[in-house]
Amino acid sequence: METGAKMHMKEWLIAQIESGKYEGLFWENEDKTMFRIPWKHAAKKDYKQTADAALFKAWAVYKGKYREGRDKADPTMWKTRLRCALNKSTDFQEVPERNQLDITEPYKVYFINNTSSRKSLVAALIGNVLRTVSLCSLEILMREHMYCEITGQKTENQGPVPISFFSPSLTISDFRMQVMLMYQGQKVMKVTTNSPDGCFIMQGCVPLGNERIYGPCNAQQLSFPSPVSLSLPLYMAEAMNRLLCHLERGVLLWVAPEGVFIKRFCQGRVYWNGPMAQHADRPNKLEREKTFKLLDVPSFLNGLQSCLQGKGSKPSYEIELCFGEEYPDPKVPKNRKLIMAQVVPLFAVELLERFNLEEKQPTLTSISDG
Structure with missing residues (x-):
């Protein structure tokens, strides 16, 4: 950068x-993708302007909004300016789960939002889903929960399982999904996605110049395999090809800290089943160009906690999509549907495996990995 050239906010803040x-x-972390910023209110008794407003003042000076000795000092306005700049910038994302605003030295936490740091968000926030959980609590829970490997029984001197094991600050940050495509119950594709922007399941590929429809196309693209490559009866291959013609714009799936989401773009109808489906015995339709939540992370963690305390069954996390045909359909088994997809968020698998609640990698009934 040339001498005297103004830095962008991200460069300036990193320098500070x-x-x-x-x-x-x-x-806040070794990867330098999150940082902690002091956030003391000017009305607090122990507020010291020279220290507590120093960063806010520096930003005001840098932006030419405050001139030492000429302008009246206004710490509240300085803070407001920096807060607004952070909120408006696409380079930063507040992490409210990590904020501590009710302590003696309050602070906020922000995530530096760029492609490389988003891909390493697993390490930045918790590495994997469990890194923010204290090892002590983990050992206690592993020792006491009803699925204990050693005996499967509690001893007399064991205390109760912690009532609130999963901290509110626990953030799901593993965005990977296992996606399996089936044609009439036959596995034709199995992929583990790794883009934090999710994945498209579609016929063909995202055409260039369609950012208005799709937004920036950084999501991984999974295209339906041609039925020609399979040993299918002619009538079935023709039916599949007719259906695929209506799936050109596909669906977009992604994992966020709050859950698993989907948005349908294709003309062809898409139905689904999963943890948040309204109906278990009749079709659940995905409306076009509307965002649907397929799995809720807080509900999943609450279900897992209840399971570990012996108060409920293992929480479900598998999501099924059915293209062009109503689903669930009590009259037609899933292996008779023309095109289906199974979506598994891997953060859920890893959590259950960690607590010995997952015996094997989940697959649809009558679907083999071979």
Whole structure:
């Protein structure tokens, strides 16, 4: 950067963090994708303007909004300016689950939102789903829950399972999904996605110049295999080809900290079943160009906690999509449907495996990995 050239906010803020000049401003993780910023209110009795407003003042000076000795000091306005700049910037994303605003030295946490750091969000937030859980609590829970490997029984001197094991700050940040496509119950594709932007399941590929429809196309693209490559009866291959013609714009699936989501773009109808489906014995239709939540992370974690405490069954997490045909359909088994997809969020699999609740990789009935 040329001498005297103005830095963008991200560059400027990273420089301030690295400088170590501001008390309470530092990296939250080793990957330097999240940082902590002091956030003390000016009305607090122990508020010291020179220290607690130093960063906000520096930003105001840098932006030419405050001139030392000429303008009246206004710490509240300085703070507001920086807060608004952070909120408006696409480079930063607040992580409210990590904020601590009711302590003596309050602070907020922000995530630096770019492609490389989003891909490493697993490590940045919790590495894998369990890294923010204390090892002590983990050992206690593993020792006491009803699926204990050693005996499967509780001893007399064991205390109760922690009532609130999963902290509210626990953030799901593993965006991977296992996606399996089936034609009439026959597996034709099995892929583990790795893009934090999710994946398209579609016929063909996303055409260039369609950002208005899809947004930036950084999501992984999974195309339906041609039925010609399969040993299918002619009438079935023809029916499948007719259906695929209506799936050109496909569906977009993604995992976020709040859950698993889907948006249908294709003309062809798409039905689904899963943890949040309204009906278990009749069709659940995905309306076109509307976002649907297929799995809710807080509900899943609550279900897992109840299961580990012996108060409920293992929480479900598998999602099924059926293209062009109503589903669930009590009259027609899933292996008779023309085109189906099974979607498994891997954060759920890893959690259940960690607690010995998952015996094997889930697959649809009558579907083999061979």
